[in-house]
Amino acid sequence: MRVEIIAVGTEILLGDIINSNAQYLAKQLALLGLDMYNQQVVGDNEERILKAFDDAFKRSDIVITTGGIGPTKDDMTKEVAAKYFNKKLIAHEESIEKIKRYFKTMGKEMPESNLKQGLYPENSIVIENNNGTAPGTIIEENNKIMIIMPGPPNEMKPMFENSVMPYLKAKSDTTLVSRTIKIIGIGESSVAEKIQDLIDKQTNPTIAPYAKEGEVTLRVTAKAGNENKALKLIEPVIKEIQDRLGENIYTIGEEPIEEVVSKMLIDKKLTISTAESCTGGMIAAKLVSYPGVSEVFLEGCVTYSNEAKHSRLNVSTDTLDKYGAVSYETAKEMAEGVAKTSNTDVSIVTTGVAGPGGGTDEKPVGLVYIGLYIKGKVSVEKHIFKGDRNKVRTQATIRGLDMVRRGLMSI
Amino acid sequence: MRVEIIAVGTEILLGDIINSNAQYLAKQLALLGLDMYNQQVVGDNEERILKAFDDAFKRSDIVITTGGIGPTKDDMTKEVAAKYFNKKLIAHEESIEKIKRYFKTMGKEMPESNLKQGLYPENSIVIENNNGTAPGTIIEENNKIMIIMPGPPNEMKPMFENSVMPYLKAKSDTTLVSRTIKIIGIGESSVAEKIQDLIDKQTNPTIAPYAKEGEVTLRVTAKAGNENKALKLIEPVIKEIQDRLGENIYTIGEEPIEEVVSKMLIDKKLTISTAESCTGGMIAAKLVSYPGVSEVFLEGCVTYSNEAKHSRLNVSTDTLDKYGAVSYETAKEMAEGVAKTSNTDVSIVTTGVAGPGGGTDEKPVGLVYIGLYIKGKVSVEKHIFKGDRNKVRTQATIRGLDMVRRGLMSI
Numbered sequence: 001m002r003v004e005i006i007a008v009g010t011e012i013l014l015g016d017i018i019n020s021n022a023q024y025l026a027k028q029l030a031l032l033g034l035d036m037y038n039q040q041v042v043g044d045n046e047e048r049i050l051k052a053f054d055d056a057f058k059r060s061d062i063v064i065t066t067g068g069i070g071p072t073k074d075d076m077t078k079e080v081a082a083k084y085f086n087k088k089l090i091a092h093e094e095s096i097e098k099i100k101r102y103f104k105t106m107g108k109e110m111p112e113s114n115l116k117q118g119l120y121p122e123n124s125i126v127i128e129n130n131n132g133t134a135p136g137t138i139i140e141e142n143n144k145i146m147i148i149m150p151g152p153p154n155e156m157k158p159m160f161e162n163s164v165m166p167y168l169k170a171k172s173d174t175t176l177v178s179r180t181i182k183i184i185g186i187g188e189s190s191v192a193e194k195i196q197d198l199i200d201k202q203t204n205p206t207i208a209p210y211a212k213e214g215e216v217t218l219r220v221t222a223k224a225g226n227e228n229k230a231l232k233l234i235e236p237v238i239k240e241i242q243d244r245l246g247e248n249i250y251t252i253g254e255e256p257i258e259e260v261v262s263k264m265l266i267d268k269k270l271t272i273s274t275a276e277s278c279t280g281g282m283i284a285a286k287l288v289s290y291p292g293v294s295e296v297f298l299e300g301c302v303t304y305s306n307e308a309k310h311s312r313l314n315v316s317t318d319t320l321d322k323y324g325a326v327s328y329e330t331a332k333e334m335a336e337g338v339a340k341t342s343n344t345d346v347s348i349v350t351t352g353v354a355g356p357g358g359g360t361d362e363k364p365v366g367l368v369y370i371g372l373y374i375k376g377k378v379s380v381e382k383h384i385f386k387g388d389r390n391k392v393r394t395q396a397t398i399r400g401l402d403m404v405r406r407g408l409m410s411i
Numbered sequence: 412m413r414v415e416i417i418a419v420g421t422e423i424l425l426g427d428i429i430n431s432n433a434q435y436l437a438k439q440l441a442l443l444g445l446d447m448y449n450q451q452v453v454g455d456n457e458e459r460i461l462k463a464f465d466d467a468f469k470r471s472d473i474v475i476t477t478g479g480i481g482p483t484k485d486d487m488t489k490e491v492a493a494k495y496f497n498k499k500l501i502a503h504e505e506s507i508e509k510i511k512r513y514f515k516t517m518g519k520e521m522p523e524s525n526l527k528q529g530l531y532p533e534n535s536i537v538i539e540n541n542n543g544t545a546p547g548t549i550i551e552e553n554n555k556i557m558i559i560m561p562g563p564p565n566e567m568k569p570m571f572e573n574s575v576m577p578y579l580k581a582k583s584d585t586t587l588v589s590r591t592i593k594i595i596g597i598g599e600s601s602v603a604e605k606i607q608d609l610i611d612k613q614t615n616p617t618i619a620p621y622a623k624e625g626e627v628t629l630r631v632t633a634k635a636g637n638e639n640k641a642l643k644l645i646e647p648v649i650k651e652i653q654d655r656l657g658e659n660i661y662t663i664g665e666e667p668i669e670e671v672v673s674k675m676l677i678d679k680k681l682t683i684s685t686a687e688s689c690t691g692g693m694i695a696a697k698l699v700s701y702p703g704v705s706e707v708f709l710e711g712c713v714t715y716s717n718e719a720k721h722s723r724l725n726v727s728t729d730t731l732d733k734y735g736a737v738s739y740e741t742a743k744e745m746a747e748g749v750a751k752t753s754n755t756d757v758s759i760v761t762t763g764v765a766g767p768g769g770g771t772d773e774k775p776v777g778l779v780y781i782g783l784y785i786k787g788k789v790s791v792e793k794h795i796f797k798g799d800r801n802k803v804r805t806q807a808t809i810r811g812l813d814m815v816r817r818g819l820m821s822i
Contacts, residue, residue: 015438027426280699281692288691300713308710
């Protein structure tokens with residue numbers, strides 16, 4: 001079955017709020033095995049809402065709306081839906097009682113306009129709203145289903161989970177199951193090249209690649225009668241992708257790289273320290289975002305000045321003078337230095353030219369040395385990252401964490 | 412003129428990513444004085460994209476797309492646009508050279524598929540992409556304008572600001588001018604309370620408040636025949652807001668708090684160091700995101716363990732034993748310790764319970780002590796922040812930086 005979502009509300013069209021309902025519903029509906037090919041946003045205007053309903057039902061079996069069922073005059077989703085289906089609006093006594101009670105407990109006078117929230121299109125299902133005064137509605141007519149929900153996410157989400165999801169589950173005979181493959185170390189187009197034939201012939205499961213700074217994600221999604229059958233379809237595809245991308249894959253799952261690295265350290269009982277120049281604390285901040293890291297992450301240094309590299313990490317002034325702060329040699333001494341002064345088994349360090357200024361022909365903006373120390377052994381990688389200051393720093397952070405992962409794999 | 416935005420991409424329909432581009436563009440287009448009545452999201456499918464273009468141009472003069480111009484086969488926005496306008500795709504040599512150069516500097520082989528990004532519909536305008544390989548396109552035909560931009564926000568936003576906004580401004584006969592007022596230290600509802608009467612009577616200029624973690628922003632926007640006239644309308648409103656919110660305002664402008672603080676330090680010739688426990692490097696990373704900070708930011712410590720607090724910052728083990736790592740006393744000694752060992756005029760430090768675990772009745776999740784050292788004087792603030800681990804850490808970071816700003820104001 002095909003589903004489409006329509007957000008009703010001028011505040012989304014003005015950019016005052018982000019349409020987070022759309023993402024939430026899209027994810028939930030995909031998990032229910034429903035196909036979604038279109039989403040719409042439309043303002044508080046009768047003619048345009050009617051047109052949106054009409055467009056949606058031309059291509060979809062189920063239309064879900066969010067927003068426009070509050071007490072004010074420009075809230076009109078339910079009224080327009082009644083008109084679209086040629087139904088009368090009638091009073092839902094239970095809802096009206098509830099609205100009256102709500103205002104009474106708040107010790108407030110109920111504005112007359114609030115009564116309109118208690119109306120519903122005849123012969124439709126009223127869905128209770130446990131977190132607000134506007135109930136939802138389900139209209140079933142000529143094999144079309146319209147589900148009307150409130151706009152505020154804290155009212156919409158529980159209503160969806162408690163009432164709409166069970167309703168839709170009962171209508172659906174397929175399940176969609178997804179697995180995520182997360183990759184660091186090769187770009188989106190190289191990933192696509194390596195698995196192009198798999199993507200080309202994809203039908204079920206499907207493979208969807210997407211990239212964010214420094215990472216590529218593949219989502220493998222199968223549709224089947226039940227979860228087990230779907231997983232059986234996914235398994236061989238994941239296996240094939242693993243064979244082709246090898247250790248560039250850092251996880252089959254949702255966890256971020258800092259969690260993968262932290263768990264490896266905890267598992268291997270190894271402690272870690274960081275020393276950062278151009279990333280300026282971003283690697284440490286990522287590690288600390290995983291709550292469990294306190295077991296293994298002892299300390300980090302942001303040695304932004306040469307003086308700090310020398311005094312905190314014992315990088316020799318000779319090295320700094322001869323090779324410069326951004327060099328293989330400095331990265332190496334930083335890695336050794338922070339591991340020794342912090343007394344950790346592992347350390348990861350960065351030094352680079354994040355830009356926008358400071359670049360030279362020899363050391364261009366984007367040049368970053370990443371040093372890794374593991375139990376006495378140091379390795380240094382040289383990268384030239386593209387993009388603005390923030391992008392260079394983010395990529396250096398991700399690649400630094402990934403370098404720890406790769407280093408730990410052989411231990 | 413009426414504008415409509417279309418996001419192209421299956422990953423939005425599956426809920427894998429949120430359509431943040433839509434909110435950004437909606438806001439920007441509203442500021443340009445363009446009307447928006449509809450938004451669409453459509454998957455990577457030729458037939459459906461064609462239909463979306465057709466629907467959009469039936470009701471709008473300008474259609475802006477995001478997404479679907481990358482190197483992979485399911486990226487097809489430009490191809491479908493060429494088909495819709497009945498135009499050939501031709502090679503844009505400059506873009507192709509740029510893509511080749513990009514791969515060369517990266518020291519990588521260019522996958523053949525990447526060349527398709529260098530194609531554009533004949534007789535259209537190519538828009539340079541300074542943050543990626545896929546250029547944008549503007550097609551003007553029969554009084555219709557289609558603007559095609561990349562999906563990744565870090566590519567789309569600069570392209571919009573640098574090229575699309577000036578292009579659209581030239582088409583419009585009224586000017587919209589905005590000034591932003593940025594506030595830290597009081598919440599959104601307190602801000603609203605203090606200026607409610609101004610918001611209520613707003614017509615031109617308008618005042619739009621919005622909040623993000625730890626900050627509140629007011630955008631004052633005036634519409635007029637030219638920029639000077641618009642600024643004349645804005646000035647008295649800004650003055651009035653300044654009178655009411657006082658030093659809670661950290662800037663009238665766009666710069667982030669770390670830039671304001673860095674500039675104050677540079678101006679006053681004062682050096683700074685950081686020592687972070689729960690924020691784990693986030694304050695340092697923020698400071699380093701401002702390129703000019705290298706003049707004044709000497710070093711940072713992420714002293715996550717008690718051992719590190721003692722050995723790096725000379726926090727006494729007595730203090731740690733008696734009061735605990737999360738305490739007024741520890742924050743005070745951390746601030747003194749890092750300023751002394753780093754030999755800086757100023758230091759800012761954090762220690763807290765970021766959660767989700769580790770909270771007690773006495774020291775609940777969200778409790779953060781922030782310590783500030785300025786030339787021998789230490790002050791410590793106690794905060795209890797709401798929200799998850801990341802939210803607690805972000806708020807502590809923002810409030811820490813703001814504490815430096817307030818401390819420096821009287822110097």
